[in-house]
Amino acid sequence: MAAFAILSALGLFLSSAHAQNCTALTPFAPLKVSDGYTAQVVLNGLKGPRDIVLDTAGNILVSEQRGAGIRRVVLTESDDGNVCVASSAQLIPDSSLNHGLAISQDGKTIFVSNMASVSAYPYDAEAGTVGAKKTVIEGMRSGGHVTRTLFIPSSAPDILLVSRGSDGNIDNSTTNVASGKSMIKAFKISELLASETTTDYATGGEVLGWGLRNSVGVGEDPSTGGIWSVENSADDIHRSDVDLHNDNPAEELNYHGIVKDAENPRKGLNYGYPACFSAWGPSDIPSNSGITVGSQFGGIDGTPFEQVTARTSLQDVDEFCRTERQGPRLVFPAHTAPLDIKFKEDGSAAYVTFHGSWNRNPPDGYRVGKIAFANGQPVASVTDTAAAEYVLQNEDTTKCPGACFRPVGLAFDKKGRLFLTSDQSGEIFVLTGA
Ligand SMILES: *[C@@H]1O[C@H](CO)[C@@H](O)[C@H](O)[C@H]1NC(C)=O
Numbered sequence: 067m068a069a070f071a072i073l074s075a076l077g078l079f080l081s082s083a084h085a086q087n088c089t090a091l092t093p094f095a096p097l098k099v100s101d102g103y104t105a106q107v108v109l110n111g112l113k114g115p116r117d118i119v120l121d122t123a124g125n126i127l128v129s130e131q132r133g134a135g136i137r138r139v140v141l142t143e144s145d146d147g148n149v150c151v152a153s154s155a156q157l158i159p160d161s162s163l164n165h166g167l168a169i170s171q172d173g174k175t176i177f178v179s180n181m182a183s184v185s186a187y188p189y190d191a192e193a194g195t196v197g198a199k200k201t202v203i204e205g206m207r208s209g210g211h212v213t214r215t216l217f218i219p220s221s222a223p224d225i226l227l228v229s230r231g232s233d234g235n236i237d238n239s240t241t242n243v244a245s246g247k248s249m250i251k252a253f254k255i256s257e258l259l260a261s262e263t264t265t266d267y268a269t270g271g272e273v274l275g276w277g278l279r280n281s282v283g284v285g286e287d288p289s290t291g292g293i294w295s296v297e298n299s300a301d302d303i304h305r306s307d308v309d310l311h312n313d314n315p316a317e318e319l320n321y322h323g324i325v326k327d328a329e330n331p332r333k334g335l336n337y338g339y340p341a342c343f344s345a346w347g348p349s350d351i352p353s354n355s356g357i358t359v360g361s362q363f364g365g366i367d368g369t370p371f372e373q374v375t376a377r378t379s380l381q382d383v384d385e386f387c388r389t390e391r392q393g394p395r396l397v398f399p400a401h402t403a404p405l406d407i408k409f410k411e412d413g414s415a416a417y418v419t420f421h422g423s424w425n426r427n428p429p430d431g432y433r434v435g436k437i438a439f440a441n442g443q444p445v446a447s448v449t450d451t452a453a454a455e456y457v458l459q460n461e462d463t464t465k466c467p468g469a470c471f472r473p474v475g476l477a478f479d480k481k482g483r484l485f486l487t488s489d490q491s492g493e494i495f496v497l498t499g500a
């Protein structure tokens with residue numbers, strides 16, 4: 067009894083001394099958290115939080131899609147281990163910023179993006195201040211997919227990867243690499259910052275991968291330096307006038323090799339779009355001989371497959387897609403919209419946010435998945451429909467997408483806690499046990 071009373075008194079003292087805001091917040095939507103994990107709402111009321119990174123002082127930087135720029139959140143911890151908000155304030159008040167956010171390895175430069183351009187700001191993590199903006203990449207203005215994901219690999223800290231999606235569902239111009247769309251490009255940060263002119267996206271940098279419809283999530287396996295992306299594939303697809311859209315095409319996990327290697331064999335490969343897609347539900351595909359889960363296939367109505375493949379029969383087009391285009395390493399259910407991928411420090415798992423569908427019935431996605439990795443590659447094979455183990459999801463997906471948790475950005479901190487955003491509900495969570 068006496069010991070309990072003393073501990074309680076000590077606990078109260080510590081929390082009032084160190085934690086400036088530890089109000090327990092209730093999740094917007096009731097959540098199902100898998101055994102071994104805990105999920106806590108750290109902050110709510112944000113305007114569509116999207117990408118999230120941690121600075122060198124352990125503070126959160128987050129982009130807010132609905133016109134609120136970049137926010138900086140200083141964290142503290144209560145004595146019972148809850149993550150608390152010490153302060154939360156707008157850092158960059160630019161309403162055009164809609165997703166992309168990256169921080170240099172030394173923590174002194176922040177990169178942000180809007181639909182058209184990427185800008186850099188000098189940053190002081192302790193003071194929470196930014197210097198003058200410098201626009202470093204431009205020429206990305208196009209409709210359809212408007213986010214421009216930014217990522218700096220820890221194994222290649224002078225490289226800024228910039229992912230730009232297609233203009234619309236099927237963008238025929240992406241058959242030409244010079245379109246500068248549906249690709250991930252690599253730019254040298256030192257050159258961007260030193261240059262007196264702004265680099266054009268389509269003509270500058272190097273193509274890491276193309277034929278990627280809209281690869282919003284980009285991440286690195288820190289144990290190998292391997293770069294991975296998650297691709298949002300096409301809507302409303304038909305083949306020979308048969309509607310196969312509800313379970314096709316698959317969303318994809320693509321591998322891009324090790325960017326720091328001059329001889330990266332994956333550099334510059336084409337991953338298929340807009341001529342080739344991957345199967346999730348092979349039985350719904352007409353003339354499906356040779357097509358299994360994860361196989362690339364083509365012949366989708368309204369796509370330029372004949373021009374790209376120079377073949378006419380579906381069998382021959384599918385053969386081209388399997389052999390002449392780089393296939394995915396894993397596939398996920400159609401339309402589940404993977405938006406980020408981040409790895410555990412030891413390379414044993416990747417976590418992927420599935421923002422959730424609009425183009426299938428019933429809706430699907432709206433959850434966070436774990437993918438087991440070993441020796442730099444997923445443990446599962448491309449035909450595996452259970453490669454992702456879901457660890458955080460809505461209790462009731464029949465309420466989706468309206469009254470749902472919709473995860474977007476992911477960031478591990480130095481303690482291995484996984485921070486994540488949910489744009490629709492305006493929340494930042496911390497997931498432990500990852
Ligand atoms: C504590 O956090 C909650 C949730 O974000 C916020 O509504 C409240 O204003 C904060 N209180 C203080 C004193 O910062």
Ligand SMILES: *[C@@H]1O[C@H](CO)[C@@H](O)[C@H](O)[C@H]1NC(C)=O
Binds near residue numbers: 236367369371
């Ligand atoms: C793209 O190309 C295909 C095949 O030529 C054509 O059917 C389709 O109409 C084109 N799409 C657009 C938007 O021009």
